[in-house]
Amino acid sequence: MLYDDAFLALLSDGVRRVLPEWGLPPDTPLRLLTVSENATYLAEPPSGTIALRVQRPGYNTEAAIRSELDWLAALRSDEVVRAAAPIPLERGGFLARFDAGGVEMLVAAFEFLPGAPxxxxxxxxxxxxxxxxxxxxxxxxxxxxxxxxxxxxxxxxxxxxxxxxxxxxxxxxxxxxxxxxxxxxxxxxxxxxxxxxxxxxxxxxxxxxxxxxxxxxxxxxxxxxxxxxxxxxxxxxxxxxxxxxxxxxxxxxxxxxxxxxxxxxxxxxxxxxxxxxxxxxxxxxxxxxxxxxxxxxxxxxxxxxxxxxxxxxxxxxxxxxxxxxxx
Missing domain, CATH: 3.90.1200.10 (Aminoglycoside phosphotransferase (APH), C-terminal lobe)
Incomplete structure (x- = not known):
C-alpha cells in the first residue's frame, strides 16, 4: 500500500518544502484534496488556490510528464478546450522535486478551476x-x-x-x-x-x-x-x-x-x-x-x-x- 498515513505525512512535508518554488511560503494553508493515481493537494494563499499534483513514483517518467504538459499547453493555446493551466516555477520549468523517505517525488502545480464535477x-x-x-x-x-x-x-x-x-x-x-x-x-x-x-x-x-x-x-x-x-x-x-x-x-x-x-x-x-x-x-x-x-x-x-x-x-x-x- 503506497498512500498510507506515514507516506502521506512525508508527502505533505515535502510539498511544504517546495512551495517557495512557486513563490509561496512553507506555512501556506495546505490540505490533501484527493488520492488516486497521484496525491493532489490544495495550497490556499490569499492570492488564490492552486492545485499541486504529486506524481505517483514510477508511474510516469519526467519526459512523459513534460510531454503531457506540452499537449495541455497546445490545447489551451489553440482554444480547443477549457483546461487548468500549469503554473511555472519562479526559476522556470514546471516540475519541482523533493525526497520522501529516499524516493524522489515530482510535483506540478495547476490553476484551480471554479465549479464542480x-x-x-x-x-x-x-x-x-x-x-x-x-x-x-x-x-x-x-x-x-x-x-x-x-x-x-x-x-x-x-x-x-x-x-x-x-x-x-x-x-x-x-x-x-x-x-x-x-x-x-x-x-x-x-x-x-x-x-x-x-x-x-x-x-x-x-x-x-x-x-x-x-x-x-x-x-x-x-x-x-x-x-x-x-x-x-x-x-x-x-x-x-x-x-x-x-x-x-x-x-x-x-x-x-x-x-x-x-x-x-x-x-x-x-x-x-x-x-x-x-x-x-x-x-x-x-x-x-x-x-x-x-x-x-x-x-x-x-x-x-x-x-x-x-x-x-x-x-x-x-x-x-x-x-x-x-x-
Missing amino acids: PDEVGDLTAWFDQLGEMTGRMHHHARTWPKPQGFTRRTWDWEHCIGPEADWGDWRAGRDLDAAGLAVIGRAVDALRAETQAFGRSAQTWGLIHADMRPGNLIAHEDRLAVIDFDDCGWSWFMLDFAASVSLMECDPRYDAFLGNWLEGYRRATPLSAANEAMIPSFVMIRRIQLTAWAVSHAETPFGQRVDRAFAEDTVALAERYLTHHA
Whole structure:
C-alpha cells in the first residue's frame, strides 16, 4: 500500500518544502484534496488556490510528464478546450522535486478551476452532449498537432490495458472473482485481443487521447465543461475516451442516454465512422476489466476501498453480454 498515513505525512512535508518554488511560503494553508493515481493537494494563499499534483513514483517518467504538459499547453493555446493551466516555477520549468523517505517525488502545480464535477451539478446525462463535442475537438486536434521533439506518452493498447503485463496490474487478481467469473472474463479478454488486432490502428481510429475523462476529471461551471488531470493521456484508440468517461457507470440505466448524447456532441466536432462507433462496446469492456486490476493495485485509494462483490458480479455480467453480442 503506497498512500498510507506515514507516506502521506512525508508527502505533505515535502510539498511544504517546495512551495517557495512557486513563490509561496512553507506555512501556506495546505490540505490533501484527493488520492488516486497521484496525491493532489490544495495550497490556499490569499492570492488564490492552486492545485499541486504529486506524481505517483514510477508511474510516469519526467519526459512523459513534460510531454503531457506540452499537449495541455497546445490545447489551451489553440482554444480547443477549457483546461487548468500549469503554473511555472519562479526559476522556470514546471516540475519541482523533493525526497520522501529516499524516493524522489515530482510535483506540478495547476490553476484551480471554479465549479464542480458534472455528476454533482444538474443532469449528468445532459452534460454528455458537451463532453462528446469536447472529446471530438480534442481528437481532431490530436490528429493535426505537430508533436514536439522528444514527445513521449504511454500506450493504451490491449497489452498495456488488460494483457499479462498491463500497466495497472493483472485483472486476475480482482477481488471477489471466483473460478467461473475468471473464466468468463478470460474468454472476453481473448476475444478483445483478436477484435482489437483486427480493428487495427489508423489515423481515424488511433491517436493521442486523454484516457480518463470521467466525471471526477471534469469541472462544470455555469454552462461549460472544463477538463483536468491529463496524467493518463497517451496513445490509444479514440473511442477508448468514451469508455473512460463511463467508468463505473457501465451498468447505469442511463448508459444508452450517455452514449447517444456523447455521439451527438462528438459528431458536431468531427466525423465519426460506423466502424469506430461499432467498437465502443469493446472498449467499454476493456476499460471495465482494466479497472478490475486498478482497484487491486491501488487498494488504498477511495475507489479501491469501494470495490465490492457487486462490482465483480457486474463485471462478469458485462463480459457475458460482450461475448454474446460482440465476440
